[in-house]
Structures are given as structure tokens and as C-alpha cells.
């Protein structure tokens with residue numbers, strides 16, 4: 001279904017046909033990119049996907065943000081992976097075809113950062129083949145938090161993985177993150193050039209918080225309008241609750257990423273609450289649910305400053 005053809009409410013001018021690219025924000029200069037703290041030798045272990053580490057090298061988190069400067073260093077390439085881990089292998093069975101999905105692609109988004117957004121990772125999943133098409137990943141620099149409060153916030157969030165320096169080297173402001181994200185959407189022809197809505201694709205999030213609450217809050221903090229493509233999304237928890245009704249009823253509380261994975265007998269890969277890893281695991285849940293027969297349709301729509309939830313039985 002073509003999202004671009006939908007007519008949306010435009011209360012408070014919020015969601016008319018806005019895109020950051022239409023504004024006159026200065027594009028970040030790429031010439032002042034920080035030098036990665038990872039040197040070809042003696043690099044800190046900032047690797048992810050630990051339970052795959054027996055088979056995999058740690059992921060280069062500069063590479064995930066298009067900023068690795070050591071792609072020609074054999075030592076660095078020996079030490080860090082520059083290919084993303086695959087999702088789980090899926091055997092497509094002609095006798096048991098996958099359900100027809102309302103979208104061709106899913107954009108699995110899992111933000112990190114409660115005070116301000118610190119990480120913006122997206123896994124682009126092909127709904128028909130259940131494979132990853134691409135990933136988008138940026139660390140995000142808060143706009144209001146500064147100085148020692150920011151340092152403490154980053155240490156609290158990323159210190160456990162020793163990623164503070166890497167975050168410091170690479171984090172960019174939220175509006176630059178969205179500009180880069182919009183370029184990436186265009187590369188994949190996922191955005192209607194006129195309406196600026198998503199084309200044949202939809203965001204999938206684990207809960208409503210990311211797009212209902214945090215993105216609008218961050219837009220206000222950053223002083224930018226809310227882009228129109230954040231007008232609707234699929235809350236995977238609602239799909240899970242309705243599709244696996246029996247299992248969900250047995251639990252008193254709403255399923256989270258970990259409890260959904262437990263219910264599906266899946267093991268977590270990587271570090272929970274590192275956005276890139278969580279988006280990877282949520283994409284694996286989407287893959288599993290779709291191969292079980294679930295249809296991922298829109299669960300929430302923003303109409304002006306109101307959000308309408310489309311499922312009766314919801315978290």
C-alpha cells in the first residue's frame with residue numbers, strides 16, 4: 001500500500017508534508033570528522049554480538065556509521081568485522097508461503113536515550129525474503145545536555161561497553177542524523193518525493209515510545225518540526241499480543257523485547273540496550289513472527305497532536 005497517497009490530518013501544521021531536507025539546515029561538514037580512536041593496533045574491544053563472537057570478530061562501530069578510516073588496514077580488518085551479522089537463516093517453503101504483508105519493507109527502529117536521543121539505529125528488512133537490505137546507524141549528540149551532565153549521561157549509558165570515546169568521536173546532532181537518514185531513505189526509494197511520507201514501507205518499533213513520544217520530544221528540544229514520515233508505525237508488541245494471543249494472555253504484563261524472545265525460544269544476540277543490537281534482535285523477532293504467519297499492519301497513527309491506536313487488544 002502506498003503511504004504517499006494517504007491524506008493525513010495536519011493539526012498544528014505538524015504533519016503536512018514536511019521533511020527536514022526542505023529546510024535550510026546547514027549540512028554538516030564531513031571534513032571535520034573526528035579521527036577514530038580505534039587504531040589498527042591496540043584497538044579497544046568495542047565488539048558487539050557477543051554470543052556470536054566465537055564465530056565473529058567484533059563489529060567496527062565506526063563502519064556502522066560510514067566512518068571507518070581504516071578499511072585499507074589489514075590489521076584493523078583482521079581485528080574488526082566490517083560486515084553486519086546476518087539475521088537467522090529462514091527456509092522459505094513454497095508449500096507454506098509467507099503471509100502477504102501490507103508493506104514491501106520494514107524499517108525496524110530502536111532508539112536509545114531517555115533524556116535525549118543518543119542512538120538512532122534502523123534495520124531495513126525485506127518483507128518478502130525476510131532478509132536485511134541495509135542498516136542505518138548513528139550515535140546522536142544531545143542538544144541541551146552539555147558539560148559534566150552530558151559526560152555522566154554518556155558514561156552511564158555507554159561506559160559498561162567502553163564506548164564513551166567512540167560515542168564522542170562519532171555522535172552528531174539529531175537534525176544531522178535525520179538529514180542523513182532521509183538521504184538513506186532516498187537511496188532506497190523509500191520516501192515519496194512529494195508527500196515525504198514513507199513509500200511501501202513502515203516503521204516497526206518495540207512499543208509506542210520511540211515514535212509516539214521520544215521523536216516528537218527530541219524535535220521540540222532540537223527546535224525542528226516533526227518530519228511527516230513519523231506519522232504512523234507498527235508497534236510489534238501489539239502485533240505479538242494479537243497474533244500469539246494465548247501466550248500473551250498467560251503473562252500479566254505487556255511483552256518486552258526480552259519476554260517476546262523468551263516466548264519464541266530465541267536467544268538474545270549482542271548487548272541489550274545497545275540500539276544497534278536491539279534493532280537487530282527486534283528484526284529477528286519480526287522475521288520469526290512473519291515466518292509463523294503474522295501480518296504486520298499499522299497499529300498507530302498520528303493525527304495532528306493526537307495519536308490513534310488501531311488495535312483494540314493492545315499493550
Ligand SMILES: [Zn+2]
Pocket residue numbers: 060062063068069070071076080082
Ligand atoms: Zn573499521
